[in-house]
Amino acid sequence: MGSSFSNTQPIYLQLVQRICRQIVRREVQPGEKLPSVRDWAVQLGVNPNTVQRVNMELERMGIVESRRGQGMFVTEDGARLAEMRKQLKEELITTFTSEMEELGFGEEEIITGVQLFLRTKTNE
Amino acid sequence: MGSSFSNTQPIYLQLVQRICRQIVRREVQPGEKLPSVRDWAVQLGVNPNTVQRVNMELERMGIVESRRGQGMFVTEDGARLAEMRKQLKEELITTFTSEMEELGFGEEEIITGVQLFLRTKTNE
Amino acid sequence: MGSSFSNTQPIYLQLVQRICRQIVRREVQPGEKLPSVRDWAVQLGVNPNTVQRVNMELERMGIVESRRGQGMFVTEDGARLAEMRKQLKEELITTFTSEMEELGFGEEEIITGVQLFLRTKTNE
Amino acid sequence: MGSSFSNTQPIYLQLVQRICRQIVRREVQPGEKLPSVRDWAVQLGVNPNTVQRVNMELERMGIVESRRGQGMFVTEDGARLAEMRKQLKEELITTFTSEMEELGFGEEEIITGVQLFLRTKTNE
DNA sequence: GTGGTCTAGACCACC
DNA sequence: GTGGTCTAGACCACA
Numbered sequence A, B, C, D: 001m002g003s004s005f006s007n008t009q010p011i012y013l014q015l016v017q018r019i020c021r022q023i024v025r026r027e028v029q030p031g032e033k034l035p036s037v038r039d040w041a042v043q044l045g046v047n048p049n050t051v052q053r054v055n056m057e058l059e060r061m062g063i064v065e066s067r068r069g070q071g072m073f074v075t076e077d078g079a080r081l082a083e084m085r086k087q088l089k090e091e092l093i094t095t096f097t098s099e100m101e102e103l104g105f106g107e108e109e110i111i112t113g114v115q116l117f118l119r120t121k122t123n124e
Numbered sequence E: 001g002t003g004g005t006c007t008a009g010a011c012c013a014c015c
Numbered sequence F: 001g002t003g004g005t006c007t008a009g010a011c012c013a014c015a
Helices: A011-024 A037-044 A048-060 A078-102 A107-123 B011-024 B037-044 B048-060 B078-102 B107-123 C011-024 C037-044 C048-060 C078-102 C107-123 D011-024 D037-044 D048-060 D078-102 D107-123
Strands: A064-067 A071-074 B064-067 B071-074 C064-067 C071-074 D064-067 D071-074
Touching: A011 A048, A011 A078, A037 A048, A048 A064, A048 A071, A078 A107, A078 B078, A078 B107, A107 B078, A107 B107, B011 B048, B011 B078, B037 B048, B048 B064, B048 B071, B078 B107, C011 C048, C011 C078, C037 C048, C048 C064, C048 C071, C078 C107, C078 D078, C078 D107, C107 D078, C107 D107, D011 D048, D011 D078, D037 D048, D048 D064, D048 D071, D078 D107
Parallel strands: none
Antiparallel strands: A064 A071, B064 B071, C064 C071, D064 D071
16 A cells, blocks of 8 residues: 655644644544544554654643543633634745745735636636 | 854755745846855855755756856746746645645635735734 | 675665665565664675665655655555656666667667567577 | 767767767868867867867877967878778677677577568668 | 766665 | 765866
């Protein structure tokens, strides 16, 4: 199996990102239980250590919490999730625009570039 | 000295990115000579081998070329540079929008988000 | 030890060529693990950095891939390998014929030359 | 000017090869005088040292000879040139076939490959 | 002087 | 354990 992970970034970070996004867009519901470390490791085809690390990271970000002897749960603090989502959004926008400007693109070019891209994508 | 390099990405890649952008936005002119490996290494505070690797990478990208016994030169092929710039731009836009969409933002939200950010930044 | 490397070409390129050919003619099977960098360096009598460079090059050619913390593996994409083999073949033929023509040999002479060579070699 | 030299091989060797072939296919006639070092260097856009080295190499190969105070001349020994040509031809064939065999191609494939290539090239 | 290769040895993150 | 990065310092051919 080609395990579908990029080589340029550590697997655990790729997983953190993927799951974080699923949670933040409510694809995984607040309060929902995550799979056990062992099961999840099998499902993802990675080492249990890696899953452990993912859980740690998610907990540190405050979007999942471990309950003793029961497992890992998505936080039920909806405000926390919304805030997280907004923060991620602003991070993306900030780095995107600054990198575009480093390539020498002005504001107008940036906006029309994005607009064009989204429109043509829609028409495909 | 705080050597001004991030820890999350290899130094040589940070340099490649930085220089690539300088070249692509014509901050360094086509045909211009880059510093010698040894001089540049001193300026940047890194090992000559690291600079060498950067040069290799830039040459592989087709934006600089080595002339035997003379040094490294920015390519004079302006079209190549323009093409590179366009390609980098599209890469940025593609990953940006796809990541925004993974966070659950729609087209409209993406565009207005960028617009708002650029405007408020201007007013600061 | 006469380390069995030619002086006219860098060691790492000689290794790349050698291994590439072994892979492409299926002497090393798709999916097979290559020796670890350190082990291989000892076997080949070169520095680990040199082996590392060879691996980089082979990965860039798309015929091996690194799996984090596990090692380097020959790609399992058989089509990729076949394509590579064909490409190398055509390169060889192209440069060979063009160099023969630069020596002033015509098509007929080229073909009969090769035929003669192969036949006499067989009879030895 | 893109000086039309490959980076993978030293310039002087590229020149030796080029001129050697011109001589051997009688594009430059036996007994003909080569340009002076200085003139030739200007024509080729290279350093006079490089031309000097080329001349040395060609003399060592026995296909040009220096006459004191007069310059470099292509040898008038036609047999020498014919022999040289034959030798170069056999070298090309030998390395070509051995490299094809290293890629796992058999005799038949090699010959038909060359034939196909020459025919399709003719038809273009 | 230039770039390019190679060695030796260290350190790191990842799995 | 694995690959990947970096440093230090050497040597070479080329122009």
